[in-house]
Amino acid sequence: MKRKIIKIDEDRCNGCGLCIDSCHEGALQIVDGVARLVTDSYCDGLGACLPECPAGALAIEEREAEGFDEEAVKKHLQGMKARQPETLACGCAGTHVQAIERPIPIAFDLKPKVESELRQWPCQIKLVPVTAPYFDGADLLVAADCTAYAYANIHQDFIRGRVTLIGCPKLDQTEYAEKLGEILKRNQVKSVTVLRMEVPCCGGMVNSVRSALAASGREIPLDVVTIGIKGEVIG
Numbered sequence: 001m002k003r004k005i006i007k008i009d010e011d012r013c014n015g016c017g018l019c020i021d022s023c024h025e026g027a028l029q030i031v032d033g034v035a036r037l038v039t040d041s042y043c044d045g046l047g048a049c050l051p052e053c054p055a056g057a058l059a060i061e062e063r064e065a066e067g068f069d070e071e072a073v074k075k076h077l078q079g080m081k082a083r084q085p086e087t088l089a090c091g092c093a094g095t096h097v098q099a100i101e102r103p104i105p106i107a108f109d110l111k112p113k114v115e116s117e118l119r120q121w122p123c124q125i126k127l128v129p130v131t132a133p134y135f136d137g138a139d140l141l142v143a144a145d146c147t148a149y150a151y152a153n154i155h156q157d158f159i160r161g162r163v164t165l166i167g168c169p170k171l172d173q174t175e176y177a178e179k180l181g182e183i184l185k186r187n188q189v190k191s192v193t194v195l196r197m198e199v200p201c202c203g204g205m206v207n208s209v210r211s212a213l214a215a216s217g218r219e220i221p222l223d224v225v226t227i228g229i230k231g232e233v234i235g
Contacts, residue, residue, distance in 0.1 A: 148166070184220060198227065
C-alpha cells in the first residue's frame with residue numbers, strides 16, 4: 001500500500017538519538033551511528049520525531065510501505081522494555097540506569113596529587129577558535145564530555161600531550177563537522193583521537209570527525225576509542 005512514512009537522510013543524521021526518544025512506537029534505532037527505521041509497520045507516519053531532529057535529517061514521504069501494525073508495535077515495545085536493563089536501547093543513557101559498585105577508599109590512604117594535563121583553554125568545541133595557535137603540529141583529542149567522568153585516568157592516558165576538544169553530540173544540538181573541518185583545514189594537525197562512550201548517541205561524534213576529515217582534504221591518522229559506562233576501555 002502507498003502511505004506516509006518516515007524518511008531518513010543518513011548523510012545529514014548526526015546520530016544524536018533525539019528522534020528515538022520521541023518515537024513512541026519504537027520505530028527508530030541508532031545503527032552504525034545513524035538513525036534507521038526498524039521496519040515500516042512500526043511507523044505511523046505522523047512525524048512526531050521530526051521537530052526533535054537538530055540536523056534536519058527527517059522528513060515524511062509517501063511511498064509503498066507495509067501498513068502500520070498497532071499490535072506488532074505493542075509487542076515490540078514490550079520486548080524493548082524487557083530488554084532495557086541489559087541493552088542501551090537508544091541514544092539516551094537514561095535507558096540504562098544502574099548503580100556501579102566501587103571499593104570504598106580508606107580515609108588514611110593518601111595518594112599523590114595528580115596534576116592536570118589539559119594544555120589549552122577553552123576546550124569546548126563550540127567555543128574554541130579555529131585558528132588557535134596551539135592547533136599547529138598538535139595531536140588532537142576530540143572527546144565526548146561524559147568520558148572524563150567515566151574514565152578515571154583520562155588525563156594521563158588521553159589528554160597528556162594532546163590538544164583536547166570536548167562536546168556532546170546529543171545535548172549541544174549543533175553540527176561539529178563544519179567547525180572541526182575548518183580546524184583540520186587551517187592547521188597542521190598531526191593526528192586525531194576520538195574518545196567516545198559506548199552509548200549510540202556518541203556515534204554522532206565519530207561521524208562528525210570523519211566528515212571533517214573528508215572535508216579537510218588531508219590524510220590525518222584517526223583513532224577511535226570507546227569507553228564503557230562502567231569506565232573501562234572496550235574498543
